[in-house]
Amino acid sequence: MSAQTRLFMCRSDNFGVLLHDPKTGATAAIDAPEAAPIELALQQTGWKLTDILVTHHHADHTDGIMALKAKWKCRVTAPAAEADKIPGVDATVKEGDKVKVGTLIGNVIETPGHTLGHIVYWFHADNLLFAADNLFSVGCGRVIEGTMDQMWSSMQKMNDLPDETKVFCGHEYTASNIKFALSVDKGNAALLARASEAAKQLAGGQPTIPTTIGEEKKVNPFLRAAEASIAANLGMAGKPANEVFAELRERKNKF
Ligand code: ZN
Ligand code: FE
Numbered sequence: 001m002s003a004q005t006r007l008f009m010c011r012s013d014n015f016g017v018l019l020h021d022p023k024t025g026a027t028a029a030i031d032a033p034e035a036a037p038i039e040l041a042l043q044q045t046g047w048k049l050t051d052i053l054v055t056h057h058h059a060d061h062t063d064g065i066m067a068l069k070a071k072w073k074c075r076v077t078a079p080a081a082e083a084d085k086i087p088g089v090d091a092t093v094k095e096g097d098k099v100k101v102g103t104l105i106g107n108v109i110e111t112p113g114h115t116l117g118h119i120v121y122w123f124h125a126d127n128l129l130f131a132a133d134n135l136f137s138v139g140c141g142r143v144i145e146g147t148m149d150q151m152w153s154s155m156q157k158m159n160d161l162p163d164e165t166k167v168f169c170g171h172e173y174t175a176s177n178i179k180f181a182l183s184v185d186k187g188n189a190a191l192l193a194r195a196s197e198a199a200k201q202l203a204g205g206q207p208t209i210p211t212t213i214g215e216e217k218k219v220n221p222f223l224r225a226a227e228a229s230i231a232a233n234l235g236m237a238g239k240p241a242n243e244v245f246a247e248l249r250e251r252k253n254k255f
Contacts, residue, residue: 003104003126005168007207008041010034013172014060015209017130018047019101019123026050026102029074030121030130030168032064039068051101054078055132056118057085061170079110081117093119106130111158113151114141122161129161129213132170137211138194139177140222141170142253148246152225155245159223163214174198174208180255181221184233184248190218221248 010033133141226241
């Protein structure tokens with residue numbers, strides 16, 4: 001049996017997600033936005049929390065750690081570069097390290113930009129990516145601590161993952177991301193299709209994720225900054241992709 005996931009909402013717009021290894025019973029929470037909804041998901045699935053895999057230090061990803069740790073004695077893994085800002089850390093990881101959730105193996109990829117130490121977890125054999133506030137569905141995280149060039153490099157690392165990779169991100173921002181994307185990529189048929197799909201999902205109270213890397217390559221302007229059509233729409237024809245990316249991110253901030 002392969003990896004299982006459970007997706008649910010936390011706080012106002014944070015996604016919570018559990019990753020479960022049926023072979024061993026090991027279960028990881030990807031980040032801990034809030035303890036109560038994570039506890040509820042554990043109760044509903046009957047899974048027992050063994051791990052918390054933290055992506056970055058922001059409170060909306062770490063506030064639930066200590067309450068969960070007190071109850072489950074779970075192991076908390078966090079990015080080495082931000083471990084001093086995250087409570088309850090047992091193990092630190094950096095680029096190229098591997099994490100284990102039972103028999104499931106995740107690769108740590110450093111994705112600086114949103115924060116300087118932000119990491120994502122890629123479970124290659126299971127085609128799962130936990131991207132938190134780096135890559136969103138049809139968007140990307142705000143560049144708060146890092147530089148635009150760092151964030152663009154982080155986007156390219158996501159672009160290099162296999163198309164079939166399922167992407168779980170940190171927030172339900174898809175609707176506003178689509179509005180922005182349509183403003184810079186009007187003629188994109190795949191984006192229009194995604195807009196109507198997401199509208200249906202949200203109207204039905206369903207999450208708009210997981211998405212896939214292959215889908216994001218078609219609809220996410222922040223992954224498509226090297227496309228001539230995007231540069232042209234911004235009046236930046238012929239400009240390098242990193243500059244187009246920075247302009248997209250600036251415009252999104254003001255959108
Ligand atoms: Zn964040
Ligand atoms: Fe966040």
